[in-house]
Amino acid sequence: MAELKYDKKTGRLLFTKQMKKEYTILMPNMAPIHFKILRNVFTHYGYKSELLDTTGPEIAQTGLKYVHNDTCYPALLVIGQFIHALQSGKYDVHKTALMITQTGGGCRASNYIFLLRKALKKAGFEFVPVISLSFGMEHNSGFSLTIPLIRRFAAGLVYGDQLMLLSNQTKPYEINKGESMALVDEWSDKISQLLTEGKGYTLEEIDDNLRKITKSFSKIEVNKIPKVKVGIVGEIYVKYSKMANNGLEDFLAEQGCEVCVPGIMGFASFKIDNRLEDIKMFGGSSIKYKVCKMLFNYITKLESLMIDAAKEYGFVPPHEYAHTKELVKGVIGYGSKMGEGWLLTAEMLELAETGYENIVCTQPFGCLPNHINGKGAIRKIKEIMPNANIVTIDYDPGAPKVNQENRIKLMLAVGKEELEKKLAKQKDGEKEEDIKNKE
């Protein structure tokens, strides 16, 4: 069995090469479509990994027990889920490691990994190593983010984003119920297979696959009756995780809406771009700038592939990062980079611009960056985009679902009214045209 080794300076428990062979790595499942695909990248590199799909009130309860109750909701859930899994008896806890992302920004999220370690200690699992998925925040001999791994990872995100985008546009209108999601499953299996084999990650392959995927979705038979179009933005975990947002997407679907959730690639571009902006704004190493710029250009290239494919088959394409960024100019400075930063504001503007003017802005209760870029920016957004119809929803273990849904319903009632007005206008327009044509 692998020996427990500790970092000499900080005393942190390390994930060793030996552990890589013996241990199963548990990962939180933030966005189901994406993470299912991403997991296979790790499989290809010889990591044994498992996504945690557990849900239910006991997860939050476990979190509340081991994490400071005023910590943000995503931390409570992610840590609660880990400890709940370790306590479940399902895993050999002496052969289990945990993986969590760490962005290193000025938000509390960079501290999740430390809170997790504190919680593990409290729960008597201090021998379970935690791997930081980050750019060089913590080093482990048994795990490293190499360039090839990053490329495959980025490919996984691209596929995930595209599948999410396409299915969101077909699902509400499909004639044969369930067809879109079946296609999502089919493609994620195919992509998973490719990534496990170490394939499907070059620009050419991605381009080819994206077109195939998009084409297959364009074949789904749809009935395009007008629906209220709703965008979801917010803190990244709450935005994507069903467990955190009380099944927001399903709720909106039940209410007869089409949903648009901006992809993770935009967030990735944003995080890399921040490093560039930082240097531009405050000064810094030109080598670092060049490296980040290369990475940034690569992501931009990937983004253009997604956009091209979507356009070719008549879908509303994903947001183009450069355009999104342009929209927020003069609203929030590019220096506001903690958490979702200015991107959150920009996404709301972009959604309003692309017809998804009804917006749910999700955030954990007391989310710090959201005070600035979410709630703090809405007044300005409405000034620029008077059609924007935004509701902010706080999520935490005590926030009752019924209150949240009630507030969303209010937003939808206004959205529905606007939609009807628009349709009536269109009809009038058509009538007038008819009359004109007859004349």
Add this chain to the structure above:
Amino acid sequence: MRLGLDIGSTTIKCVVLDDKNNLIYSTYERHFSQITEKIAEILGKVREEIPAVENAYVAMSGSAGMGVAQDCSIDFVQEVYATRIAANTFLPGTDVVIELGGEDAKILFLTNGLEVRMNGTCAGGTGAFIDQMATLLDEKLEDLDELAKQHEKTYTIASRCGVFAKSDIQPLLNEGARKSDIAESIFNAVVNQTVAGLAQGREIEGQVVYLGGPLTFMSELRNCFDRTLGTKGICPENSLYYVACGAALCAETTIDFDRVIKDVKNYRGSGNFAFNPPLFESEEEYKAFTERHKRAEVKQKELKGYKGKAYVGMDAGSTTVKGVVLNEDGELLYSKYVPSKGNPVEIIKSFLEEVYTINPEINVASSAVTGYGEEIIKNAFGVDYGIVETIAHFTAAKYFMPDVEFIIDIGGQDIKCFKIHNGAIDNIFLNEACSSGCGSFLQTFANALGYEIKEFAKLGLFAKRPVDLGSRCTVFMNSSVKQAQKDGATIEDISAGLSLSVVKNALYKVIRASSPEELGKKVVVQGGTFLNDAVLRAFEMEMGVEVVRPNIAGLMGAYGAALYAKNKSRGKVQSTLSDMSELKNFVHEIKVANCGLCNNNCRLTINTFGGGRKFIAGNRCERPITKRSTSNDLNIYQYKLKLLDSYKPVEGLRGKLGIPMGLNMFELYPFWYRFLTELKFEVFKSPYSSRALYQRGQQTIPSDTVCFPAKLMHGHVQTLIDQGAETIFYPCLSYNFDEHLGDNHYNCPVVAYYPEVIKNNMKDINKVHFVKEYFGIHRPKDFPQKAYEKLSQHFPDLTLNEVRIAAKKAYEEQAEYRKKVIEKGNEIIETAEKEGKKIFVLAGRPYHIDPEINHGIDKLISSFDVAIVSEDVVSPRVEKFTTHVLNQWTYHSRLYAAAKYVTTRKDMELVQLVSFGCGVDAITTDEVREILETNNKIYTQIKIDEITNLGAVKIRIRSLLAAIDND
């Protein structure tokens, strides 16, 4: 014909409109949470009275109606939307609608861009809040309005959440403030809550309409709104029925009455709710449990005819007043436990009268009082000793378990717990404003459901599926309870669930324990709430230990006080406590005045009793009593304020430039002052915060959950604009100076980017030149060039050279400022060492020196003859070290370093100030605590918000001092 139903959180409204939209039928009834039964009943009644209604279009609205509507297939209309439809139909020309309901507050802006707002999950109830406050004042709801009309002055009561307000009102009551003034203050709090929470920067102008129960029934509440908004709103006829009317107007389908009535009756919700195992599986189990607890008992003896020495102990708690009389063996001769109903003085008086009546010959040898009302009672009745609550409870607990390791007391308003280490109080946990109200919440809830508390609690003992309501504040619980009811939880399940929640709150929110081992095996529980067997059982189950609950659990404070009096008075024969004749001549008069002796301008309540005895409450320092100011020599907080005031504006070519004095400016002012003065601006700062300044900007705050120091910035910027600033300089700073104590040197997101919020939410900012550029003060080498690029966009005539010189001077000024602070700090420490005084590191962030933020806590601590330094004085005395959190914020690195340093000294203690809503402090507090506790130091945390209950702060500080003295 159309029928609309409005299912609110406390009432059901039903209307019928004819084809011309005339209201031909309306009914308004409380449903006492029996929602479905009531709906069926009302529908039945309507049909009887208006048979034609069978063919009416029907729709339902209201927060409590959503699930029912869906399951019984009735059209549902969101209630705010319904209000809007109704207002547009019946009151065309309305600009703004303000509607308060049982639990919701809503504002609708109908003209100039439609906007609808309703309170978030945090803001808490409004109608329910007024209900709670009426209960607290022991007044009927109707009388509250009458009372308020007679007010003479208003007090500031926290306007964010009902629970906060409650803990503000209680001390006012205990200090003898008039009920009429409190009633008015409650209304004002509701107004502020609505305006600050919902307007979010949008002006409430034009024709305002008031709707909903509270605003319909309470004219004074409407007046309060009118005064605050500077308008005259109207409350239309049928103001209670707007939601119902709106629903009716939206109705598009007819229903089959028979089917719907049947469906509604059968509606049981999803039946799915999270639940816990039952408290007791069987009667036998319960019996064994009660037998076990009977063993912890104080014997009851006869007071009448008792001839020996007697000892009187009193506990003037927040919601209840307790008094006991003991004999020489510590046995109980007499006891009393009554709700305080606002005035502890009267209750104690009647308690003493009873004692003297039963035993006119009694020989009281000594007496002591504890609790919130300690000081007023001590002064009113000449009580021998006043002791801090923690000591009283510890004294009592020792009587039952000499080797007690952990004491937890859940009272009406608060939770107090402490660990005992080597026979001394080692660690104190008091609940923060957020989770308070535990015992009284159970009570209020019982009453709301139409039960007596005792009866209600008993219901839960054998509940099959106690609802899992989590460990959240009472406002959240309220909604969770409603949800559970809808999902089919029985009243028994809810009763048990509430008991479990009280326990979870105490354990996970207050103590933050994760295992019983942490608390120790020897636990004594006390406080009135633990007399409730369900709560006691829940506690034992959750902790997995068997605990001791004395039969006098509700009297422990008073009992401890009496024991204390007994122990202290060895040899003493006669107490100074008022005797029967003194009680006969007892008078109590209350006057309210503002102190006016310093900027705090405390609101004083002056109580005068017979015999020239006087008691002043509401003061933060001794000045109004002694007429002398407390010495500020050993208080770095006061020094810093003075130092910042020394940077005086110098006239400059580029005009008047204002800097808002808040958040990080409390530290960076010297830097920017010098920098911009050198660039020939006339630099001035906004004044230190005050209540009035806060209210100047209150309407423009977009996020009601952001920390109070950030909210204050709106008032500061507004003040600068009012003072004629041409330019306002408030830069964004992702990074702070790197002090090499941590892994990075960020500012928190709020400090870093709050200028963006100011820019996007304050209309008046367009009247001035607002500079909120991003600067990198952490890179002194790059700073001049980058700052030049930014500033020259605003001031094209600036030259790079000018900026270079100014920057150099700015860095020097900042270094000079830091040097002065540290030197003064060192001086304070040295003086304290010489004079043998205790030194407190009052640790927080730079802005915690703002008197409106710290509420004079520094002066309060000073008054205990303690020297005060701040975290940044001692943090440079420590080398960088490894923490168990990511140490990435400059201010927080100082906290960790200061904690580390404090552990090296016997004469230093650390008290951490934490702003409510500060997300990062969820991380720092645990780490600071860990650093201190692993080195056997006591951790003390004080949470501060808009309003702070200084009474609770006092308890903490006194307990801390008592614990150190015991060492």
